[in-house]
Amino acid sequence: MHNPQREKRLLDIASAEELGQLRFIRETEQDQLATELSTSPIDEVVERLNALHDSLITQALKLAEADMARLGHGAPPVPYTYMLYGSGGRFEQTMCSDQDSGLVYANASDEQEDERCRSFFPKFTETVVQYLIKLGYPPCEGKVIASNPEWCLSLKGWEGKINSWFTEPSWENVRYLLIAADGRPIAGSLELAGRLQEYFFNDLIENPVIAQRMIENTIRYKVLVGVFGQLLTEQYGENAGSLDIKYGAYIPMVNAFRLLAVQAGIRETSTLKRIEALHSASLLTREEADEASEAFIFFLKMRMLTIVTDDKGQWVGTGKISREQLTKEIRLPLKKALKAGRKIQLRVQRELQHRFGGRWRQ
Incomplete structure (x- = not known):
C-alpha cells in the first residue's frame, strides 16, 4: 500500500548525514507509533517499527563506512554481511531493544588481504556499535555484538565457530546455536549470509x-x-x-x-x-x-x-x-x-x- 508519510521517512533516513538527524527521526517516529498502539493492529505497528530500526541501522552502517574511509582506513577489503540476532533477527524489536549483532566477511584470497581484514573489520564494527549507541541502541549485555571478536569473523572462521558449538554441546554453546538460528542479514552480501545459514543447517542435520x-x-x-x-x-x-x-x-x-x-x-x-x-x-x-x-x-x-x-x-x-x-x-x-x-x-x-x-x- 502506498504510504507517502512512510516513504518520506525512509528517504529522510537514507539521506541523513549526521547521527543527530537519525536520532531525531527515531524518537519522532517511535513517539508516533506509541500513539497508535491502541488504535492500529499490533502486528502492523511492530512491522513498521522494525522497518524503522532496519533503516536506521543500515544508514548507520553507511555513515560508518564513509567515516572509516575519511579517516584513512579505506573501504572494506572484502564483502561483508552485518547480521542481527535476538528480537532484531526475528523482526520483533520494541522501542527499546538493544544491539544483538554480528558480522561475517568473505574469506581473504591471500595473507595480505587477510591482514587488511583483521585490521579493518574490528575498527569498523566498533565504529558501528558506537554510532548505534548514540542512536539509542544499548549494547547487548551478553556480548552478542559485532564489536566482540567472537562475533566478527570470516566465513571460514564462522564455520569453525559453529562446528565447535555443535561438537561441544554445552549449555552455553547450545544457547549460541539458538541465537544463531535467529540471525538474519540487514546489510551487505546476501550470498555470505546464505552460505553461513546453509552451513548451520547442514551441521544441525548431521548432529x-x-x-x-x-x-x-x-x-x-x-x-x-x-x-x-x-x-x-x-x-x-x-x-x-x-x-x-x-x-x-x-x-x-x-x-x-x-x-x-x-x-x-x-x-x-x-x-x-x-x-x-x-x-x-x-x-x-x-x-x-x-x-x-x-x-x-x-x-x-x-x-x-x-x-x-x-x-x-x-x-x-x-x-x-x-x-x-x-x-x-x-x-x-x-x-x-x-x-x-x-x-x-x-x-x-x-x-x-x-x-x-x-x-x-x-
Missing part, C-alpha cells in the same frame, strides 16, 4: 544429538498460567501482583516455535512466519497455527505495554505487566493466550519425551 540439548534449553522458561487457568503473578517484592510477560509468555513461545522450525529445516526467523511455515509443512493444523498466531500477536501487544519512558525521556522496558495494568479487559484475553502458549510448550515437552524417553516436569 541429531544437539536436538536434546536444544529442547532442554527451550523449556527453561515456563508459561505463567496454572493448571486451572489462573495467572501466575509475582508474589513478593516491589513487583508483587505483576506478570512477567517477557519471560513468562513471549520468550516461551519464541523458543518453542524456533525449535520446531529448526528441527523441520525451516529458515524463517520471524516467529509469526515460522508458525505459518510450520502449517505449510503440515506440522501445524490451520486451527493450531491460527490459535498460536493470535496468542503471539497478543503477547507482542502486551510486551509493548511494558515499555515506558524514564525521567530522561528514554524508552526502557520492564518486561512486566503491572498489577494496575492487569484489568479485567486484559486478564480474559491474556489467560486465553497463555493457555495457547502452554499448549505449544507441552507439545515440545512431549516431543522431548518421545525422542529421548524419561519424564519431564511440566
